[in-house]
Amino acid sequence: MFTPHTDQERxxxxxxxxxxxxxDLLADMPSQIRLKAPLRLPEPLSELEAERHLAHLAATNLDPNQWISFLGAGAYDHYVPSIIDHIVARSEFYTAYTPYQPEISQGTLQTIYEYQSLIARLTAMEIANASLYDCASAIAEAVLMANHLNQRKRIVVSGCLHPHHLNVLQTYMRSGGFEIKITDWRSGKTEIDEVRELIDSNTSCVVVENPNFFGSxxxxxxxxxxxxxxxALAVVSVDPVSLGVLAPPGEYDADIAVGEGQSLGCRLxxxxxxxxxxxxxxxxxxxxPGRIVGKTCDxxxxxxxxxxxxxREQHIRRQRATSNICTNQALMALRAAIxxxxxxxxxxxxxxxxxxxRAAYAAGQLEKVGIERRxxxxxxxxxxxxxPVEADEILVQLAGRKILGGVSLGRFFAGEKHSLLMAFTEKxxxxxxxxxxxxxxxIIECANKAG
Amino acid sequence: MCKQGWLRTERTVFEKSRQGRRSYSMPILDVPQVDPEDLIPPNLLRQKPADLPELSEPEIVRHFVTLSVTNHHVDRDFYPLGSCTMKYNPKICEFVASFAGFADIHPLLPEELVQGALKLMYELGQSLCEITGMDDCTLSPAAGAHGEFTGMLMIRAYHEAKGRARTKVLIPDSAHGTNPASVTIAGYSSVEIPSDSSGRIDVERLKAYLDEDVAALMVTNPNTLGLFETHIAEIADLVHRVGGLVYMDGANMNALLGISRPGDFGVDLAHLNLHKTFGTPHGGGGPGAGPLVVKKDLSPYLPIPVIVRDGEKYRFDDDRPQSIGRVHGFYGNFLVMVKAYCYILMAGARGLQSMAENAIINANYLLAKLRDYFEVPFDGFCKHEFVLSGRDKAAKGVRTLDVAKRLMDYGFHPPTIYFPLIVEEALMIEPTESETLETLNRFVDAMISISQEIESDPERLKTAPHSTPVGRVDEGLAARRLDVSE
Known part of the structure; x- marks a missing residue:
């Protein structure tokens, strides 16, 4: 199917x-470790059958066009303009490798340069790299970078970080003798007095998210x-869309700004x-860490x-590289640039x-029916x-009306079973x-009657 | 000048920007407008607007399309980049990954509403285990190096559970640069193991490095010279005897599909590159996916979440006290998994095996045709790739870099160059199974022609390329200028 040789050519x-x-070409492969029987995989499918099978699997998921979604918590349902899917579907972009040979990779290289510039402008920082896997790993790379810069071992982290981001950071920091100090999240924001208590002369960096996990x-x-x-250095994880109205990290003198670029034209x-x-x-x-594109001359x-x-990179510096990253998310960076x-x-x-x-309107309307912000x-x-009732109960009832009401905070914080994180995009x-x-x-009226 | 025509320099989006032009459109604001200052303390608001370019939509499309055509890419022609497996990316895989039921679903949806996605991930994991002879799988790593790092953390957790993390990881001197880099950030020191005269791990000398501080051996098989580690089972046994684990960098798994399985030759953990072996596109540098397959003993340490099947239902399991924790914000590069799943479904066992066989035949065919023209530092049949050396061309003042640049004038992407490090002036060639005999012959002709040019017109090489969108690029100037944003 995807291999051209005829028997005769072979x-x-x-x-x-x-x-x-x-x-005869496998003479260096001892027969004891050769596979004796074919792999036990399903019979191969034709393209038609494969498409049907995948269409069926996709249809086993909900039909996203039939539901109203207020889900956020790190991934947001923004509109993706049609030019993005159109441009990134060009073979020239998506079937190329990392642009190691610049003479025949100018397309990829210039788009990365423009992406770096766009991110620098949006965050009001001086420079940006060519992309990392996601926000969570970007936070971890930023913290490792801070440690490389100042050799210090204590990390003070806001407890209001997305719990997944925090967990990935903890995973990355498992070795190397780091000491992670986390502020309390219970006020819904990072309390500066707590940071003041935790920070010391061995603190490498302080990590804050803005807006934080609770949307604050x-x-x-x-x-x-x-x-x-x-x-110490200040590492700030920002929501790129928020920077249309909120102060960018460069304006408040942050040292490293990271973030999740999904909102910038990547589908959920x-x-x-x-x-x-x-x-x-x-x-x-x-x-x-990672790739950087620079302007030069031929x-x-x-x-x-x-x-x-x-x-700086692994293929040259090996064990002394600034990071191990090789493959990144180049095509997603192209989406963000477009x-x-x-x-x-x-x-x-x-x-x-x-x-x-839209979020302000929703908060006001919810307040009118007695639902306060947490x-x-x-x-x-x-x-x-x-x-007044458990968020999971609200979610189930809303699902009956094809509404995805949000993400239950109880999923992340045991004492918060009554709270729901709700997001409102332009859609x-x-x-x-x-x-x-x-x-x-x-739903609440019903519950009150029943209760 | 004619250069202003087809080969003009494309100005940046910032140079093209004109105040007041726009592309975007927003829905009518059907809720009351708000003044941000009423809701947010003014000192938290942006003072100066983000200086993004202002362009019309046709300009944006033309800009990126114009840039795109200056790229070499797999759909255009041969891309024999060693260790990168630049094979054909089936279009059906792109198509199915664009289904709204995959591309527009939120990662925190209730599990009962995403059973199709969970089933796909579960079955992909099962297939990868069968292909590699392993027991368990995580799909979270977003790339090969991410898989390596995840694997190293699991190795650490495994040894810690046995009482002691150990201190070092052994890595052959032919390894990918990501290997030692991943080892370092996982808190181990990497120790380089020499290759023998055949280009394989020197078993006798390896023994001298084996002690109870060895956490693991990190091996690539076939290695980056394209050679199968003939003594791999014995090597694994030696490592196991001192309590160490064997990690395999699966970047070269394309050579083994349906022929031999890491799990059957002593490997305990291995990552795979879905963007190499399983036909998903490289995207100009990413996204890829680097799932990690492991033996049962390592399962408790897998990153969360792990997908489990309860009867006919699939769900995430987060409650795994020995897990190393999360390595990705959600579950990894899901859409890449969709493409690889489709690829494996269409290939089946026979199709995968045929890919490996044809990849090996193509590599050996090129090797046979080129060996009289370029030095072959490690002789014998190769697997999916092989390495030539350009060191004997030095007499004419020609370097491997020049050969690579000259190949572009023949319409080809050059092979990987100056890697592996143990070969001077290395040219690492991986044709993959996708290429026809005609393409391989065209490449052979180009290489032979270049080898003749080295004798007759070395300047032609040293100033190459001559027919590309830009001439030879001054990389040194880029590093001195450091103009990385505009």
């Missing part, structure tokens, strides 16, 4: 090689100042492939691009304003709401939000 080639049969907007600037007073994709971005100060460039003086500072060009200067702000307005903190696109219409609020009102 024997021709074996003859040219100088062997009688294929097995953090006042990061004083935390950055505090970190700097102790000679059941959790991946997504895009981790990492931006920082230019003077830290030699400690940056032999004729023509402007062009190539991978640069490869001496998306940020599509939005432009005005669009990123309007998108952020739409999210803010934390009285300013929010952007997402907030936690507290219900959620007033009619949909009203349907959510009205359904919630009915």
């Amino acid at each position: 024997s021709c080639m074996l003859e040219a090689i100088g062997v009688q049969c294929f097995d 907007i953090e006042d990061v600037a004083p935390i950055v100042d505090l970190a700097h007073k102790h000679g 994709s059941y959790g991946g492939p997504y895009l981790g971005f990492l931006a920082t100060r230019k003077r830290f460039i030699r400690r940056l 032999a004729n003086g023509k402007t062009c691009y190539c991978l640069t500072l490869q001496t 998306y940020l060009c599509w939005l432009g200067r005005a669009g990123i702000r309007e998108l952020a304003m739409q999210c803010l307005a 934390f009285k903190t300013p929010f952007f696109r997402e907030f936690a709401a507290r219900f 959620r219409t007033r009619i949909e939000i009203d349907a959510l609020v009205e359904s919630v009102r009915e």
Whole structure:
């Protein structure tokens, strides 16, 4: 199917090689470790059958177009403009390898250079790398980078980080004698007094997420100042869409800004492939993990691009590399670049304003039916709401109306079974939000009657 | 000038930007407009708008399409990049991965609403275990190096559970650079093991390195010279005897499909590269996927979540006290898994085996045709790839880099160069099973022609390429300038 040789060609080639049969080429493979029987896999399918089979599996999942979703918690249902799928479907982009040979990879290289520039502009940082796996691994890489820069071992982490991000960070830090100190999450924001208690002269970096897992907007600037007073670095994980309206990390002097680029034109994709971005100060460039593209000239003086500072990377520096990353998320970075060009200067702000307005409207309408926000903190696109009955019960009832009401906080924090994390992108219409609020009102009324 | 035509420099999106142009459209705001200052303390708001470019949609499309055509890519022509397995990426796999039921589903949906996705992941894991002869699988790692790191952490957890983490990991000197890098961030020191004169692990010398501080041996098989580690079973046995584990970098698994299984020659853990062996595209550098398959003894340490089947239902299991924890924000690069699943379904056992066989035949055919023109540092039949050396071309002042650049003028992507490190002026060639005899012959002709040019016109090589969108790129200048954003 995907292998072209006819039997005749095969024997021709074996003859040219100088062997009688294929097995002669396996002379260095002891027969005891050769497979004796065919692999036990299902019978091969034709393309038609494979498509049907996969279509059936896809249909075994919910039909996302039939449901109204208020799910967020690290992955957001933003509109993906059609030019993105169209451009990334070009073979020239998706069937190329890492651009090791710049003379025949200018397309990929220039788009990465533009992506790096777009991320730097969005975060107001000086430079960005060519992408990492996702936000969680970007946070971990940022923390490792901070440790490389200052050799210190204590990490002070906001307890309001996405629990998955925190867990990935803990996994990455399992070895190497790191000491991770986590602030309490119970106020829904990072308390600076707690950071002050945990930070010391051996602290490598402070890690904060903004908006945090609960959707709360953090006042990061004083935390950055505090970190700097102790000679520590400030690592901030930001939501890129929020930067249309919220202060970017560069404006409050963060040292390393990372984030989840999924919102920038990547489909929800059941959790991946997504895009981790990492931006920082230019003077830290030699400690940056992953690929970097730089502008240069060819032999004729023509402007062009190539991978640069490869001496940081694993294929040159091996055990002393800044990171082990090789394959990254290049095609997702291309999606983000196209998306940020599509939005432009005005669009990123309007998108952020739409999210803010819709979330604010939803919070107000829920309040009218007696549903309070769990934390009285300013929010952007997402907030936690507290219900008089268990959130799981609300979710089940809402699901009966084809509404995905949000993510139960009880899933992450045992004492928070009554709270639901709800997200509102530009895709959620007033009619949909009203349907959510009205359904919630009915469900609670029903529960009250029954109770 | 004619250069302004087809080969013009494409200006950046920032240079093309004109104030007031726009592409985006937003839905009508059907809820009350808000003033951010009423909701958010003003000091937390952005002071200066993000300076993103302003372009019309046709300009954006034209910009990226114009850039795209300057890329070499698999759908255009031969891409014999060693250790990268640049095989054909079936279009049906792209198509099925775009189904809304896969591409538009949120990762935190209730499990009962995503049974199709869970079943797919579970079955893919089962298939990968069968293909490799292993017992258990995690699909979380997003790339090969991510799988290596996950594996190293599991090895650490395994030894810690036995009382002592141990200190070092043995790695042959022909290994990929990611191997020692992954070992380091997992907190082990890497110890380089020499190869013998046949290009394989030197078993006698290996013995001298084996002691109770060895956490694992990290081996690539076939190795990066394209040679099968003939004594792998004996080597694994030696490592096991001192209580160490055997990790296999599965980057070269394409050579073994249906022929031999790591689990049957003593490997305890191995990662696979779905973007190499299982036909998913490389995307200009990613996304890939680096699932890790393990033997039963290592199962308790797998990262969470693990997918389990209860009768006809599938669910995630997070409650695994010995797990190393999460390695990915969600479950890995799911859409890449969809493509690989489709690929395996269509190939079946016979199809996979045929891929490995044809990959091996193609590599040996090229080796046979080129051996009279280029030095072969390690002789014998290869598996899916082989390494040539350009060191004897030095007399003419020609380096392997020049050969690589000249190949572009013949329309080919060059092989991997200067790797593995144990071969001077290395050219590492992996044709894959996708290529026709005609393509292989065209490549052979180009290489022979280049070997003649080395004698007759070395300058032609040293100044190559001559027919590409840009001429030879000054990489040194890029490192000195460090212009990495605009």
